[in-house]
Amino acid sequence: MEIGPIWRAMWQSKGGYLLIGLQIAVTMAIMVNAFAIMQERASKMGRPSGIDEANTFALASVAFKPDLDYQSLIREDLEMLRNTPGVINAVVTNSFPLRQGGWSEGLHREPGVGKSVSSSAIYFVDEHGLETFGMNLVDGENFTPAQVAWDSDSDDFWPATVIITQALAEDLFPDHEGSYVGNTFWFNDDNPANIVGVVERLQAPWPTWTGVERSMLVPLIRESEFSRYVIRTEPGRRDELMPQIEEMLSASNKERIIRSVETAADARKLAYLGDSSMISILTFVIGLLTAITGLGIVGLASFSVARRKRQIGIRRALGATKTAIVRYFMIENFIVSSIGIVIGAILAVALNIFMVQAFALTPLAWYVIPIAMLILWTVGQVAVAGPARRASNVSPAIATRSS
Amino acid sequence: MLKMKNVSKVYRTDTVETHALREFSLTVDEGEFVSVTGPSGSGKTTFLNIAGLLEDLTSGTYELDGRDISKLNDKERSNVRNEKIGFIFQSFNLIPELNIFDNVDVPLRYRGFKADERKRRIEQSIEMVGLGSRLSHLPAQLSGGQQQRVAIARALAGEPRFLLADEPTGNLDTNMADSVLDLLGEINAAGTTIIMVTHELGLADRAKRNIFVRDGQVSDGAPELHLASMAAG
Numbered sequence: 123m124e125i126g127p128i129w130r131a132m133w134q135s136k137g138g139y140l141l142i143g144l145q146i147a148v149t150m151a152i153m154v155n156a157f158a159i160m161q162e163r164a165s166k167m168g169r170p171s172g173i174d175e176a177n178t179f180a181l182a183s184v185a186f187k188p189d190l191d192y193q194s195l196i197r198e199d200l201e202m203l204r205n206t207p208g209v210i211n212a213v214v215t216n217s218f219p220l221r222q223g224g225w226s227e228g229l230h231r232e233p234g235v236g237k238s239v240s241s242s243a244i245y246f247v248d249e250h251g252l253e254t255f256g257m258n259l260v261d262g263e264n265f266t267p268a269q270v271a272w273d274s275d276s277d278d279f280w281p282a283t284v285i286i287t288q289a290l291a292e293d294l295f296p297d298h299e300g301s302y303v304g305n306t307f308w309f310n311d312d313n314p315a316n317i318v319g320v321v322e323r324l325q326a327p328w329p330t331w332t333g334v335e336r337s338m339l340v341p342l343i344r345e346s347e348f349s350r351y352v353i354r355t356e357p358g359r360r361d362e363l364m365p366q367i368e369e370m371l372s373a374s375n376k377e378r379i380i381r382s383v384e385t386a387a388d389a390r391k392l393a394y395l396g397d398s399s400m401i402s403i404l405t406f407v408i409g410l411l412t413a414i415t416g417l418g419i420v421g422l423a424s425f426s427v428a429r430r431k432r433q434i435g436i437r438r439a440l441g442a443t444k445t446a447i448v449r450y451f452m453i454e455n456f457i458v459s460s461i462g463i464v465i466g467a468i469l470a471v472a473l474n475i476f477m478v479q480a481f482a483l484t485p486l487a488w489y490v491i492p493i494a495m496l497i498l499w500t501v502g503q504v505a506v507a508g509p510a511r512r513a514s515n516v517s518p519a520i521a522t523r524s525s
Numbered sequence: 526m527l528k529m530k531n532v533s534k535v536y537r538t539d540t541v542e543t544h545a546l547r548e549f550s551l552t553v554d555e556g557e558f559v560s561v562t563g564p565s566g567s568g569k570t571t572f573l574n575i576a577g578l579l580e581d582l583t584s585g586t587y588e589l590d591g592r593d594i595s596k597l598n599d600k601e602r603s604n605v606r607n608e609k610i611g612f613i614f615q616s617f618n619l620i621p622e623l624n625i626f627d628n629v630d631v632p633l634r635y636r637g638f639k640a641d642e643r644k645r646r647i648e649q650s651i652e653m654v655g656l657g658s659r660l661s662h663l664p665a666q667l668s669g670g671q672q673q674r675v676a677i678a679r680a681l682a683g684e685p686r687f688l689l690a691d692e693p694t695g696n697l698d699t700n701m702a703d704s705v706l707d708l709l710g711e712i713n714a715a716g717t718t719i720i721m722v723t724h725e726l727g728l729a730d731r732a733k734r735n736i737f738v739r740d741g742q743v744s745d746g747a748p749e750l751h752l753a754s755m756a757a758g
Contacts, residue, residue, distance in 0.1 A: 433620050439579055518606070519579040
């Protein structure tokens with residue numbers, strides 16, 4: 123390997139190499155940290171919501187007749203929905219995960235004002251809620267029909283039984299060992315709730331909330347002009363059933379309208395729109411930076427070949443094969459890339475430490491820097507390949523021409 | 526050892542065809558010191574380029590050490606240049622960014638010698654041209670004569686069978702030129718075949734045989750006559 127003489131030759135005209143090395147270093151630092159941000163966003167977007175998203179959709183029924191019997195309407199709608207071929211189950215509820223609108227409550231381990239120790243998203247459901255959402259009950263049991271209450275005019279009425287998520291249980295009772303079933307906590311200072319079941323996971327409607335994994339099912343159906351139905355279909359039948367069910371409900375009662383038909387997948391897309399946009403922008407920035415760096419390397423190498431045409435001819439005259447000339451430029455690029463990459467790695471770590479402290483970003487995964495190094499080394503070698511090949515075609519006869 | 530027979534070299538552009546060598550025939554035996562002279566544009570440098578495998582010939586045959594050069598691919602030609610031929614150029618052609626040691630090292634690396642062997646050869650050849658104390662100097666820090674000596678050291682370090690010199694004293698003053706020619710004489714005396722292209726009549730005299738080239742051909746008649754005619758203008 124000719125690293126020694128190549129390095130010494132580079133040192134004699136270091137300006138251009140330093141600039142390109144610096145560009146590689148900056149690209150490396152930005153690329154690594156942009157990737158870390160993308161990775162964090164992607165990881166956030168990849169969290170399961172706890173429901174069967176692929177086969178779930180929701181729609182809203184809005185009644186416009188003032189004295190309509192809402193309870194009867196809801197019962198009829200649920201009866202129709204649950205008996206529709208292809209529907210696994212359906213429930214009337216206030217919201218569902220990723221919908222970005224919902225209800226939350228402060229929770230107490232003991233009754234009394236100002237003793238809230240946790241908070242939770244609230245989903246009002248009946249005994250069909252568990253199956254409709256497709257949740258995994260890890261402890262206790264489902265609601266019985268008798269536990270499900272109807273409420274028409276009060277926000278202060280709370281049933282005495284709830285099913286909560288594992289995350290909420292751990293937050294409410296951090297020192298508790300064993301089953302959480304049977305434990306009691308309080309809503310609104312003085313409404314006790316007994317835990318009858320624990321589900322593995324059910325996210326809150328707000329994906330950006332720090333307590334997103336803390337949710338509970340409350341066996342309550344609120345009677346009002348507005349009812350949201352969540353429907354779970356057999357696998358693969360969601361898209362087929364959505365328009366059918368919308369039409370069926372619309373036709374069944376002309377004193378309300380059906381609107382806001384949306385799939386859980388749509389809700390996810392909308393909920394993470396900011397994150398996915400950020401990933402797209404950062405991908406573009408990384409691609410652009412890498413391309414600019416690659417073009418910089420092509421430019422420097424092309425300039426270097428043009429400037430050293432005679433020197434290349436001399437080397438060829440002295441016995442360098444075409445491969446040796448290509449190798450020379452490859453090694454030269456490898457040296458300058460390596461310097462840039464090492465400086466870039468240090469900058470990347472420093473920048474990441476700053477970002478972790480300033481913006482609570484997750485620290486870099488160990489493999490990000492080696493991957494970025496490999497990418498930039500590859501970009502460098504690919505970028506220099508063209509100019510290096512041109513250099514290898516310089517005729518050795520140039521050595522005998524007058525300088 | 527070097528045998529060219531009816532070698533022609535034609536340079537073609539879209540509109541012009543230039544015959545640089547026409548039916549050029551020459552044989553050089555081992556240990557000779559041959560000068561090739563001729564007026565400007567006569568084909569001297571083309572001959573040197575073809576002899577040194579720097580360019581392809583258009584037609585004819587060229588054998589070097591009994592090997593038909595026209596059948597070699599680019600890599601084989603590079604290897605022959607590296608192993609059998611040493612070059613000395615008019616403008617020295619040292620690599621400006623490399624110090625003297627690294628300059629002499631260039632062909633040795635292409636030869637694939639180990640580091641110890643390279644070091645031994647570099648020091649020996651540099652010592653031979655009297656620049657042993659200048660190993661870490663850059664070419665720009667040496668005089669023209671010293672640079673040409675380094676070029677000679679670089680040409681000799683690989684112990685080539687041939688030394689091809691292209692106007693080796695063209696950029697040197699008389700004293701330096703004499704000293705370089707003395708050195709070439711010593712090298713030839715030690716057994717290396719030298720072919721020196723020059724337009725300087727005085728230099729041609731230092732060779733054992735003179736070849737006169739005109740219009741791309743070896744000219745008939747005694748070289749002395751040609752040299753005399755060149756001298757007369």
